[in-house]
Amino acid sequence: MSNPLTSRPTLGQFSSIVCFKAVITGMEEALGEKATSIALIAAGRQRGKNLAKELGLSGASQDLDLIADKLNEAIGANGTHLAAIEKIVAQGDVIKVYCSETICSAGEPQGSDRKCTFTLGAVWGALSEITGKKLRGTHTESVLRGGTNDVFEYTTLT
Template identity: 80%
Template sequence: MSNALTSRATLGQFSSIVCFKAVITGMEEALGEKATAIALISAGRERGKNVAKSLGLSGSTADFASIAAQLNEAIGANGTHLTAIDKIVDDGGVLKVYCSETVCSAGEPQGSDRKCTFTMGAVWGAMSEITGKKLRGVHTESVLRGGTHDVFEFTVMA
């Protein structure tokens, strides 16, 4: 039995950034920016949890370099092309995930205030599943606003 998500014989499993961005802007027009961000982060978190589970990373004690490499393989250039995960660092209890070529930033002009909602959500969900902890996520640096990476920071919620 074929998987409905990957069974497109001619077109394959990938869609364009243009189409994905149209979904985002259409949702923003219909629902508003805040409601859209909440929905996309939530959808991303679910996706990220499932990615981490499928990689056997639930509750992992592996080092962050290894985890970053595994996640990058799944959602980077050899995977779904959502984003490249360049590194994960623990900065005094704050987990920082450095991403490049995020789908959310693609095609945006420099100075855009666009946030990486779905992408951050996916990384957030993965990191929650990996650490086994409830995390709070924030998009702190952006390639659209002078950063070298899109950086997502996660702190454990009390």
């Protein structure tokens, strides 16, 4: 993959939320909501796996605070601006990731049923790569539906 900064010397590596959301809504119109969700989660998972490898985190740590810090650095305000990772906590075989300012929730009206599919997938892929575990992810709380954060829950599959 080429370096985005060398291929876009003036515009750099970032695009707008408006354009990203237009990709999502265009895909939903062309493919339907379910197929779009599957595709975006899969794309996110691949991105997350690659990110964890790039960060040298593959199987490297079970310290969830460290994982949260490193992922936030990569995809938060100092990284790609996909979302801010506030914290990651384990509850039995469930890992909960608390995010804010997710790209998918940006600009959506309160009460919207929008899910953070790409971001859910990106964190999912990263956690799978880091922990070496097969996980199932769901978006369980949303800032669009009364939550204080977008919360993703990842359950270990046996």
